[in-house]
Amino acid sequence: MDFQLTEQQRDLQEAARRFAQGELTELAREMEEKDFPVPDEMVRRYGKQGFLGVNLPEKYGGLGLGHLEALLVLEQFAMISNAVAFPVFEALVGPVRTIALFGSGSLQQRIIPKVARGEATVxxxxxxxxxxxxxxxxxxxxxxxxxxxxxxxxxxxxxxxxxxxxxxxxxxxxxxxxxxxxxxxxxxxxxxxxxxxxxxxxxxxxxxxxxxxxxxxxxxxxxxxxxGAGGFGRLMAAFGLERCGNATQSLGLAAAALEQASAYVQEREAFGKPIVDFQAVQLRLAEMAMQVEAARLLIYRAAANAAHQENGLPSVYESSLAKCYANEIVRSVTANAMQVMGGYGYHREYGMEQRVRDGFAWGIAGGTTDVQKTNIAAAMIGRRFDQRG
The missing domain is CATH 2.40.110.10 (Butyryl-CoA Dehydrogenase, subunit A, domain 2)
Structure with missing residues (x-):
């Protein structure tokens, strides 16, 4: 069991971080203000950099890497905003993966190369x-x-x-x-x-x-x-990867909130010293860090263990754990970050209130947190529960 990323994974993560922070910060602010999707030209730039094909097959223009590598990239984009990360989410862990897993060869050939190049979204x-x-x-x-x-x-x-x-x-x-x-x-x-x-x-x-x-x-x-008809179970099995992507969108928000709050409390002074010197602030930072790191480990475990599954996908148990926990902690972490930043946290210009609003969505989208808990319990007990009875 190794908790270190490989050199290739670190390089990919850093490349995604540099691109996202250098190219997308101002775009994300404009998208939030004017409410428009990632422009087509920028999506093509995502494709040119390889960010839309990380775990897609090489024969269709992807990089052919694993799910963990895909989530490493998604996390860095989500730290800027869920909106700029959305094309990455859809390509690497969402519906495109369903096509890659179950579509005919001709359908894959028609769609996946376009997605990997940033010429189409699904x-x-x-x-x-x-x-x-x-x-x-x-x-x-x-x-x-x-x-x-x-x-x-x-x-x-x-x-x-x-x-x-x-x-x-x-x-x-x-x-x-x-x-x-x-x-x-x-x-x-x-x-x-x-x-x-x-x-x-x-x-x-x-x-x-x-x-x-x-x-x-x-x-x-x-x-x-x-x-085809009767394949609902296969679709739901593939949804394990989307759960991990959903969790990673939550993780990106929480990790960025922690970074911003950590920087702020070292700069902001009260009573003649940085507010990080106050124990109450230290305790909030520690709680936020614990939650972010735990969510990250659950997501990474689900993605890494997918390689040991017969279908190559994250298990229902591990993906549901990761999604549910990340969905819950993003609400807590972003709210605590807003609190330590005070009025600046509540101010639209500084972005924290956006993270609070966006963070609530992921515990509803893709299966509510309560649904994830029934998945977890079912996996523990070894049988599905009839919710209609």
Missing amino acids: AVSMSEPEAGTALTDLSTRARDEGDHYLLDGTKRWTSGAGHAQFYVVYCRLSDAPGAKGIGALLVAKDTAGVSFGKREPLMGFRGIETRDISFDGVRVPKDNLIV
């Missing part, structure tokens, strides 16, 4: 007005029409909706009840019958568009099938 569309946590209740349906599928339904809470060029859409592909009828298709934004709702005014996540998506008689080519 979002995932799962939730519906009547199906969120109870995802197997979804009603969006794709009928087999011989040479294509015909897709109808409405999706809610799709992050990146209206901006991404492609969508991994969870839908019913057969009449089998519950999970047995569910699979996933890839749908292009410009396909006839695809339309988007109004931009949702969220508490945070400025720079990450969230909208409804409507599918009205959308013709989807057969080759765009990612997972």
